[in-house]
Amino acid sequence: MTDEQSALIDQLRIKRTPKPKRGRSKLPWIMLLLLLLAAAGGGYWWWQNNETGVPVTTANARALPSSNQPSAGASMLDASGYVVAHRQATVASLLAGWVAALPIEEGEQVTQGQILAQLDDRDQQAAKIQAQASVAQAQAALSQAQATLADAAPIFNRQRQEETRGLISAEAFETARSSYDTARTSVSVEQAALDTARANLASAENQLSETIIRSPFAGVVTATNVQVGEIISPFGTGSFTRSGIATLVDMNSLEAQVDVSETYINRVSEGQKVTVTLNAYPDWQIPGQVTAVIPTADETTATVKVRIALGVKDTRILPQMGLHASFLAAASAAGVAAEGAVIERDAVQTGASGDGGTVYVVDGDHVDARSVKLGAHSGSDQIILSGLSPGETVAVGDLSTLSDGAKIRVTR
Numbered sequence: 001m002t003d004e005q006s007a008l009i010d011q012l013r014i015k016r017t018p019k020p021k022r023g024r025s026k027l028p029w030i031m032l033l034l035l036l037l038a039a040a041g042g043g044y045w046w047w048q049n050n051e052t053g054v055p056v057t058t059a060n061a062r063a064l065p066s067s068n069q070p071s072a073g074a075s076m077l078d079a080s081g082y083v084v085a086h087r088q089a090t091v092a093s094l095l096a097g098w099v100a101a102l103p104i105e106e107g108e109q110v111t112q113g114q115i116l117a118q119l120d121d122r123d124q125q126a127a128k129i130q131a132q133a134s135v136a137q138a139q140a141a142l143s144q145a146q147a148t149l150a151d152a153a154p155i156f157n158r159q160r161q162e163e164t165r166g167l168i169s170a171e172a173f174e175t176a177r178s179s180y181d182t183a184r185t186s187v188s189v190e191q192a193a194l195d196t197a198r199a200n201l202a203s204a205e206n207q208l209s210e211t212i213i214r215s216p217f218a219g220v221v222t223a224t225n226v227q228v229g230e231i232i233s234p235f236g237t238g239s240f241t242r243s244g245i246a247t248l249v250d251m252n253s254l255e256a257q258v259d260v261s262e263t264y265i266n267r268v269s270e271g272q273k274v275t276v277t278l279n280a281y282p283d284w285q286i287p288g289q290v291t292a293v294i295p296t297a298d299e300t301t302a303t304v305k306v307r308i309a310l311g312v313k314d315t316r317i318l319p320q321m322g323l324h325a326s327f328l329a330a331a332s333a334a335g336v337a338a339e340g341a342v343i344e345r346d347a348v349q350t351g352a353s354g355d356g357g358t359v360y361v362v363d364g365d366h367v368d369a370r371s372v373k374l375g376a377h378s379g380s381d382q383i384i385l386s387g388l389s390p391g392e393t394v395a396v397g398d399l400s401t402l403s404d405g406a407k408i409r410v411t412r
Helices: 005-011 027-050 123-165 170-209
Strands: 054-060 075-085 086-091 097-101 117-121 212-213 219-224 244-249 256-261 272-276 283-299 305-312 322-328 341-344 356-363 366-378 383-388 391-396 408-410
Touching: 054 356, 117 244, 123 170, 256 283, 256 322, 272 305
Parallel strands: 054 408, 075 366
Antiparallel strands: 054 391, 075 256, 075 322, 086 244, 097 117, 117 212, 219 244, 256 305, 272 283, 272 322, 283 305, 341 383, 356 366, 356 391, 366 383
16 A cells, blocks of 8 residues: 555545543432431321320429418409590580570589589570569559558557447447458568569579589599570470580599400409409509499390499599409418419310310320319410419310320420
8 A cells, every 4th residue: 555545545534533521410319318308207207197195295283372461262254345534424405595605624523512614594594683573562552552461450450449339330340350361461462473473583593503514523624515596496396406405424433344244243242352454554453443343234245244342443444444353262261372373375175165165195105084164364375264274284286186195295
């Protein structure tokens, strides 16, 4: 083969470049790690779901607060209501007329007898002047009749003596006696007329005094219903006629009124201690006492109204404020904690009656169902009046999965 042929063959050959060396792949190790993690998660899931016993969380029952002074016991019942003034009035006028003056403002403190409003009194003033004139006229007529009687009396007495001695005829004596009787009767008539005139004057003066409306008691003006120039009437007969002038509240008569369900009214009695908390001041506990249980129930709401006297007088307490009342059990001895316990509300399975329930007391690896008497609840806490002692451990959470003697597994 010639050199030229060799050169042509070399040109026709395919030149291949050598491939670089590859490192080891990490993919098998990643896959192995994922398999191990999945196996560990599956094992944990199997352990959680196949270990015997119902998983539950627990909580310990707490003791009720104690005091070094004699105090009321646990709250037996909670109710909501409002601050109400036992003594309040919407002051109105006995007369119809237009308001000439209104010297009060809402929120003003007034004393008993203070002027609240003044009506136009021109008609009443005129009636009083007329009645005074009638009295003067009746007094003059009475004086004239009395003078006539005074003149007739000696004439009658003299003629009676003359008639006795036969100096005058019987007819003349009868005429003198008739004149005397007439004069005496005139005095009686004029006296009655004077009494009538004086009564009319008193009525006119009373009508005049009614144009001034005064406060029936000391209190605070909570509302004014009229303005100067408006017409008022005792009956409010027209759309532009007012009936009430102002509303007064005696702040010393403020009390709490709550509606208690008739199911629990047997827990309330007169004289029972109560703790009242205003919605506006949730951290302020006001002592109170039941003054009356109104002996009738509302058929619509199935509640009974209860009146509570507040143990303090304070300017922060205002009418119509919302409140929360806790009716307390009998007082406990000094230095002794009130009977009962406090637990989380989630630890109680309430009964149909509402005043009783069931708790599941933890005993080793199982629970015992126990009936308890429920008191009031506050926030997430429930007061147990009886059936549970402080320090006992109870199950908390979904209690529908538990039953008496059920085996459990505490998860927390």
